[in-house]
Amino acid sequence: MSGAGGLLRVGFAIPGDLDTPTGGYEYDRRLIAAGPAAGLELSRLPLPGGFPEPTLDEAAAARATLAAALATSRGPILADGLAMGALSPERWPEGLAERLVILCHHPLGHETGLPPERARAMLETEGAALRAARSVLTTSRVTAAALAGELGVDPARIRVAVPGLIPAEPAPRRGAPPLLLGVGTLSARKDWPTLVAALAQLRDRDWRCLIAGDVTRDTEAAERLERVLVEEGLDDRIALPGALRRAQIEQLYAEADLFCLPSRHEGYGMVVLEAMARGLPVLAADAGALPEAADGAALLLPPGDPAAWAEAIARLLDDADERERMSAASLARAARAPRWEDAARIAAEALREAAAGQ
Structure with a gap:
């Protein structure tokens, strides 16, 4: 919850190694770093690394971590969709749904190369999780439309926080060969x-x-x-x-x-x-x-x-x-691209609404 100066402290459930070099983990890292400028302090809740296809033990460990977070804080929880899209909401810890905001980078079932039956099962589980959560944070209008149109998530509960951009020096582009x-x-x-x-x-x-x-x-x-x-x-x-x-x-x-x-x-x-x-x-x-x-x-x-x-x-x-x-x-x-502080501000708004029970 909020501490001194109105800073909102939130647990951020992330599976695996936060330093993993993918766009999704980069987004998570940048959001954590930019959070304080938006009045948001995100502290990591580490989940096992087997997601999005966890073993039974890994899924149980993830649920235990979330249950412990619920017991030690009254505030909202932000969770990366890489994990929550694979955990059926009927097995979530009691009280999680009304305090949970899921960050969905893109539907897990849209991964190229999945067998059709596996893709359908993943989309079904993920859709149930997203519909059960208090709200959903996603990274593009395209993904937001897919969540609403394909997975049945109420558009009113979706916030879009597009990735920010850190300014950089232009490249000279004088490669020989290019x-x-x-x-x-x-x-x-x-x-x-x-x-x-x-x-x-x-x-x-x-x-x-x-x-x-x-x-x-x-x-x-x-x-x-x-x-x-x-x-x-x-x-x-x-x-x-x-x-x-x-x-x-x-x-x-x-x-x-x-x-x-x-x-x-x-x-x-x-x-x-x-x-x-x-x-x-x-x-x-x-x-x-x-x-x-x-x-x-x-x-x-x-x-x-x-x-x-x-x-x-x-x-x-x-x-x-x-x-x-x-x-x-x-x-x-x-x-004209937004900055990471803009993404953090949108995330903070969604999490403050969850904290207020809106």
């Missing part, structure tokens, strides 16, 4: 093979590519991508350095010339805005909330269409004026 950068987990949803297939069609041109992302969260997709690089003879031109520290990612943005994100779905796509803050021309899939994040400043391409991606990349490599135009559009988009 560096095409991708940032994101090597997972089926990110669909890096489409980018590789596009670059295979441009092997006679001068470029290099680096795709920085965790290889451990979807090992099958990561191993498949590595095989494709070898089969295409591109393993010496496309680097897969794995998960990198934040400072290393920042350095890559500074060294890049173009940014590519071929994802099949994104709950927002924070890396698109991060790239735009450096003035990088951005190519992104026309999927999920990526058009919302790009807000007219990216070149949106059909997901899973290597020929379209190859044509667009070739055009940008050949046309310096077009690169400059897109760089200017990126910087303009970044300039």
